Amino acid sequence: MPNIPAFLRTEALSYAYSNSARRVVDLWSQTFEPGLVWLRGPNGSGKSTRLKLLAGMLQPQYGSARLAGVDLLRQPLQYRRMVSFVGAEPPPFEHLSPAERFAFLSGLYPDADRASWQAHIEGFGLQPFLNQPLRTLSTGTQHKAALAAALALHTPLLLLDEPLNALDAVSLAHLRGVLGEAANSGAERLLLVVSHEDLGLTPNACIEL
């Protein structure tokens, strides 16, 4: 049988923050296939750190990752064009409005789709905020703007850290619809979600730390 490589594979990925010798992520080897994957674990088990490593935001001290044949460390620019991330922190470029930020990101990500962004803007009820600087918006609204943009970039890997947090009912329903579609579409795209809250749908895989 031919050896088909995993869509995403981490190999012995390891990371310690500079203020501590303890490895928060220690020799993490994991394979992922496209679809919706739920990453779970107790507080402090390194879920957010893992997402930041996979996003290329933190540099591992050891180990590697490979996404659709592209190596995180050897081909960093190509790799980062294939990944989008939404975390708890305010999105970068918070002096831009949601519309300006998406226009800027669209120039960096080859599969960014404006029609899809507009659908997410409607789904999250963001129309009134399109032209206001992100930093003037509420935390929840900033989060929704970050989600709308990241979803519309259509990167092969989308990393979402606690995406259900602080969402109103309408936005929650929209996001659950998007996650459900990711689980069922069969597309060559991986949505890796860290969430303490129940996703409210069945993912393709669940990883427990």
Ligand SMILES: Nc1ncnc2c1ncn2[C@@H]1O[C@H](COP(=O)(O)OP(=O)(O)OP(=O)(O)O)[C@@H](O)[C@H]1O
């Ligand atoms: N910027 C940082 N500097 C130093 N230590 C950090 C930093 N960020 C996280 N840590 C530490 O790394 C460990 C793992 O944190 P991380 O946020 O990755 O875990 P988590 O599983 O996502 O936690 P939670 O479920 O509470 O969100 C914790 O002990 C945390 O204190």
